[in-house]
Amino acid sequence: MPFVTVQIGKGHSIEKKRKLVKAVTDALVSALGTKPEWITVHIDEFEREDWAVGGILHYDKHNGRHEETGR
Amino acid sequence: MPFVTVQIGKGHSIEKKRKLVKAVTDALVSALGTKPEWITVHIDEFEREDWAVGGILHYDKHNGRHEETGR
Amino acid sequence: MPFVTVQIGKGHSIEKKRKLVKAVTDALVSALGTKPEWITVHIDEFEREDWAVGGILHYDKHNGRHEETGR
Amino acid sequence: MPFVTVQIGKGHSIEKKRKLVKAVTDALVSALGTKPEWITVHIDEFEREDWAVGGILHYDKHNGRHEETGR
Amino acid sequence: MPFVTVQIGKGHSIEKKRKLVKAVTDALVSALGTKPEWITVHIDEFEREDWAVGGILHYDKHNGRHEETGR
Amino acid sequence: MPFVTVQIGKGHSIEKKRKLVKAVTDALVSALGTKPEWITVHIDEFEREDWAVGGILHYDKHNGRHEETGR
Numbered sequence: 001m002p003f004v005t006v007q008i009g010k011g012h013s014i015e016k017k018r019k020l021v022k023a024v025t026d027a028l029v030s031a032l033g034t035k036p037e038w039i040t041v042h043i044d045e046f047e048r049e050d051w052a053v054g055g056i057l058h059y060d061k062h063n064g065r066h067e068e069t070g071r
Numbered sequence: 072m073p074f075v076t077v078q079i080g081k082g083h084s085i086e087k088k089r090k091l092v093k094a095v096t097d098a099l100v101s102a103l104g105t106k107p108e109w110i111t112v113h114i115d116e117f118e119r120e121d122w123a124v125g126g127i128l129h130y131d132k133h134n135g136r137h138e139e140t141g142r
Numbered sequence: 143m144p145f146v147t148v149q150i151g152k153g154h155s156i157e158k159k160r161k162l163v164k165a166v167t168d169a170l171v172s173a174l175g176t177k178p179e180w181i182t183v184h185i186d187e188f189e190r191e192d193w194a195v196g197g198i199l200h201y202d203k204h205n206g207r208h209e210e211t212g213r
Numbered sequence: 214m215p216f217v218t219v220q221i222g223k224g225h226s227i228e229k230k231r232k233l234v235k236a237v238t239d240a241l242v243s244a245l246g247t248k249p250e251w252i253t254v255h256i257d258e259f260e261r262e263d264w265a266v267g268g269i270l271h272y273d274k275h276n277g278r279h280e281e282t283g284r
Numbered sequence: 285m286p287f288v289t290v291q292i293g294k295g296h297s298i299e300k301k302r303k304l305v306k307a308v309t310d311a312l313v314s315a316l317g318t319k320p321e322w323i324t325v326h327i328d329e330f331e332r333e334d335w336a337v338g339g340i341l342h343y344d345k346h347n348g349r350h351e352e353t354g355r
Numbered sequence: 356m357p358f359v360t361v362q363i364g365k366g367h368s369i370e371k372k373r374k375l376v377k378a379v380t381d382a383l384v385s386a387l388g389t390k391p392e393w394i395t396v397h398i399d400e401f402e403r404e405d406w407a408v409g410g411i412l413h414y415d416k417h418n419g420r421h422e423e424t425g426r
C-alpha cells in the first residue's frame with residue numbers, strides 16, 4: 001500500500017500532474033514490484049511565500065535575485 | 072497528545088467537518104482512554120487533480136468513468 | 143480515499159491498535175458516509191524524547207513532574 | 214538536511230512569515246550546528262474549520278466563546 | 285525544491301531503496317523538468333501493525349488470510 | 356495551536372533535542388507572538404538509508420565521498 005506525497009511549488013498544469021503521477025507510479029512499480037493499483041500519489045502544492053531555504057522565502061529569493069528556483 | 076490528520080477530498084460542509092472531528096475524537100477516547108482535550112484533529116482537503124490511484128488522477132477517473140470515488 | 147494519520151506515543155499493544163483503527167474507520171464511515179474499504183489508517187508512534195509542548199520534552203515532563211501526559 | 218514543517222492558522226502576513234522562517238532556521242543552526250543552507254522550512258496554513266481540539270472546530274470555538282485561539 | 289515522501293512497508297533492502305530513490309527522482313525530472321539536485325526523497329517505512337485498510341490491521345490481514353499485501 | 360515537525364538525521368543526543376525544541380518554540384513565540392504552551396514540536400528522525408538528494412541515498416553519499424551531510 002505505498003503512499004507517496006509529492007510537495008511541489010504551485011502552478012503546474014493538469015497535464016503535468018497527469019504525467020507526474022504516472023511517472024511516479026511507474027517508478028514504484030519498477031523499483032519495488034508493487035502493483036500499480038496499490039499505489040496512491042498525493043500532490044501537495046505550496047505557495048512561494050510558504051517555503052524557505054537558508055531562512056529566505058522563495059518569494060523573496062525569486063523576486064530579488066532572478067534565480068531559477070526549481071518549482 | 073494524539074495528533075490526527077485526516078486527508079479527504081475537497082467539498083465537505085462545515086456541518087460534516089463538525090461531525091467528523093467529533094467522531095474521530097470520540098474514537099480515540101474510546102480506543103485509547105485519552106482525554107478529549109489532549110486530542111487534536113487536522114482536516115487536510117485535497118483537490119481531485121492532486122490525488123491519484125494506479126497512476127490515474129481522480130479528476131480523470133471521475134470525468135471519464137463516472138465511478139464513485141470515495142471522496 | 144480518506145487517508146488518516148494518527149500520531150501517538152509509543153507503547154500501545156496490538157490489541158489497542160486493533161481497536162483504534164476500527165474505531166477511527168467507523169468514525170469516518172458514520173460522519174462522511176465513506177465505504178470502509180476506501181479508508182486507510184496509519185499509526186505513527188513517537189518516543190517521549192521526540193515530542194514537546196511549551197518547549198519541554200515529554201521525556202522531561204514525565205520524569206520531573208509525575209504528571210499524566212496523554213500518550 | 215533538516216526539513217521543518219510549521220502548521221499554523223491562516224492569515225499571517227508575508228512579513229510575519231519572513232520573520233518566522235528566519236527565526237526557525239536560526240533555531241536549528243544554534244541547537245544542532247547545521248549550516249543554514251541545508252535547512253528547509255515549509256509553512257502549512259490551515260483554515261479554522263479544518264482544525265479541532267477536544268472534538269470542537271476552532272471555527273466554532275472562536276465564534277462561540279470569544280477566546281484566544283493561538284493561531 | 286520538490287520534496288517526496290514515500291510511505292512503504294518495512295523490510296526493503298538497501299539495494300531496493302537505492303533503486304527506488306533513483307527511479308522516483310528520474311520520474312520527477314522527466315515529468316516536471318526539475319534538476320535532480322533539487323529533489324529530495326524521504327522513505328518512511330511502517331510496521332504491519334501500524335497500517336490498516338477497511339479497519340483491519342495489515343498484520344491481521346496478512347496472518348489470517350495469507351493474501352498479498354502490497355508492501 | 357502551531358504544530359511543528361522537524362525531520363532530521365538520526366543520532367542526536369537528548370541534550371541536543373532539549374535545546375532544539377526550546378529554540379524552535381522560542382522562534383515561534385518571537386516571530387508570531389504565540390504563547391509557548393500552544394506550541395507542539397515533533398522531532399522525526401530518519402536513517403541515512405531513507406533519505407536521498409539528487410537520487411543518491413545519504414548512506415551512499417556519506418560512505419563514498421566523505422562529505423559532510425548536514426544531519
